[in-house]
Amino acid sequence: MVFTIKIKNAGKVQDVTLEDTDTGADFKLKIQHQTNIPTDKQKILIKGGKLNDDSVVKDLNLSQPVMVLGTPNNNINKVEIPKQVFLEDLNQNQLVKVSDEPSGLVNLGNTCYFNSSLQSLYRIDDIREGLKTANSTNSFVNSLKRLFDMMSKKQERINPTLFLASFRENFPQFSEQDNHGFYKQQDAEESFSQILNVLLESIHMKGKLTINLKTESKCLALPEEPVVTGQEDALKLMCHIDIKTNFLRDGLLNGLKETLIKHNDTLGSDAEYEITKTITKTPKYLIVHFVRFYWRRDTQKKSKILRKVQFPFELDISEMLDESIKPTKAKFRDDLRKIEKDNFEMVRDFKKAKKDDSLSPLQQQEEDQLKLESIKSKFEDDFNSLLKEHNIDEQLDSLTENPSSVYKLSSIITHAGSSADSGHYQSFAKDEGDLEDEHWWKFNDEKISRVSRDKIEQLSGGGESDSALLLIYKASGL
Template sequence: MPQVNVIVKWKGEDHKLEVETDDSVEVVKIQLYTMTGVQPERQKLLFKGKTLTENTVLNSLNIKEMMGTPGELPKEPENKTLFIEDMSDKQLAETLKLPSGLQNLGNTCYLNSTLQCLRAMPELQESLNRFTSGSTDADNLTASLRDLYRNLNQTTEDAAPYHFLQILRTAYPQFAQRNPNGYMQQDAEECWTQIVSSLKQANIPVPNQVSGSSSETSSTEGSFIDRYMTGEFTSILKCIDAPEEEEVVIKENFMKLNCHISVIVNYMQNGIMMALDEKIEKNSPTLGRMANYSKTSRISRLPSYLTVQFVRFFWKAEQNVKSKILRKVKFPIELDATDFCTDELKNKILPLKNRLREFEKERESSKNKAKLAINNDQDIVNSNNDETANIEELKKLIDPDLEKDVGANVSGLYDLCAVLTHTGRSADSGHYIGWVRKENSEDWIQYDDDRVKPVTQEEILKLEGGGDKQFIYL
């Protein structure tokens, strides 16, 4: 491999380069790049008036001198690259196709976060679109919510919920409380309760695809709130002071579960179970006076959407303020509610739930195998066919009574779809944020009033509490 000294002229200067004659022009360009900083694709090498290609071998040429130029320097692009960290909130929302945020109208983060979390239910939005306006405060609030959601779904611009807020304050004057600095901060859970109560009073219908396709035997009586967000407790009352007194069984509806927080509660499921087993005082017909009772409640109907409140606030009489329990409480991305249910409901949901769990294990096993091999097209087709067969099998395992109960959960399993968090030491101060999972995705959206951004599932799991950071409330 004889060597030859090549003179390359660039920027009016001669550059001496020692190359192997067995090398190609491509190798020479790389050497020139290390010497001059000119990218190989921008180099033009001429020999006896002809441009040399990268594949030209030097020993095919009678080389004495090669002349090179850097070629035409690239022009600066007319539109400069805009990086995400340099984008405004509006540019970020348009680029990432983020949903619209809600402007803070003066301590209204409690409202904005509540509205964004309720918006996570597509069936609710469809039911609202079927609602026709009425004349009561509840009707007006419902119609305003319908119009607000329609507006949010048609634009990436932030919205100012003036009209909805005005109606809310008229219907529920507590949200119109003021201090010398303006409107006061309010409790997001109280806001959630009043909005859902209004939707219930307005009697918004069940989603159209359900009422239009359900069989005659399906139960579609009641509003969306009754069918999709309301569960039922079956409770047993036993008199502790008079054990001989006959037990009393009562049924009660609920629209949210409470997670009690104490020094022994580390997980949401433990806090919920504590709230289901409680001690109360009531009049005893046997003793003719107030007596102590144990009240054991279990769920006899699970709604499609289950709301859980972390009972973090308690009243401090000496300070006249709602103080906050800062304890860290872990919560799951998927909740199995079977342990909260009556034996009768357990028997109805267990066949489907157990088969779903088996499918999840099989799917996870398939994913692990896929990492070790590349499937061909036929493998993918077979997988899709198997998935269709699985769905048909699962449908057959749905209990007939639950299948008729429109809006009921038929498996006892729930996927986390929205979280409302709070930071601060009091419910009537601090700041609220809504976090909503994107449909059919593990990615989430953070709604901090009009500041909307994508977040990961890992960030959601960090909202478990402790200290003064944002953590889960609803």
């Protein structure tokens, strides 16, 4: 809400336009713009005492003109004060910025690991929506709920101090300080995982994120022994990196097979066992962890594997599936690709369509939004029809499992540097408003910018620059 305050300076009364959230510092800056009196030279007389920089102006008693004293400096470089404009007056590019740009998070001192974790968790639709309706007695969950509520309002920058305090209280390992009393840099993957583990139970996310695996254990020294089968759950697929790992697929397949030593009763001694895992349930969201950090005893630090490992925007995990589900997942995948092709052609036609010059920017935005909603609605109808054809009783909006084997990349947490406890973490997320997946958001703490798909492809590593650490995929079509 905009309001006006009168100031009196050099015998003249002038109007200063402010907004509800403006502080004393903002007020002084606008006075400088109108009077040329530098902010540090201003003497502002208000009823009740001094105007502090952090005071919220609308809460002060300013019904009478405010007296401003000070000597103007006509050579001062004026700070440009944004002119008040109405939504109807903005062009299309400005409208996108106003309506779509997400919130940044202030770095509170080596908290980029924390901010990047929060931005990626916020991009998981079901976590965001689940927190909105959560009725929890857990203060940690409620604190995160309040923070996400602030982020949903798309403020320019948000200070996450309250949730950071709750986070460190619940996980004291993130309160570690150096010899100078400063909080240390931490591992974003550990931060992400700790927060996620709390949310799994509190907002019932377990079914949408948990991977079910079948394990087969075979003794290599006694191949005639029966294979022992079992089951286990995981929240992430591990991409193990060695000198032969060039692509995500290679690392994931390596992560589903391991060799270990354990006691064999028949031999009466230890023996080598090969453990093979296959996926028996494909969750709605698939989290992939590049295992880039390892502990070096000589430096007493988590060092980083700098090898370049390419990852796809579309991940098909069919060769990692158990034979019990592979045929049905592959059939749904092939049928889904047909309706996705139709959807892509509709989006392409929409992009090529000529704009109506008789519409205002706001009217054009509303018209475009209606067309996009129509395209989305048709896709949802086609998807629900496909579920019926495959005898799946659920609807699109209630699915917790991926009916196919294909996932689309949704967000990324990256690390720049050579060790986990130094360097810089950032996150990147797909712009959900872009149906062609060409534009992404880059979250560098409070600094938010748009980047192209080409930039995302450069996050595969190969040096100390930004390297993907966590990938969050979402089931194709969901």
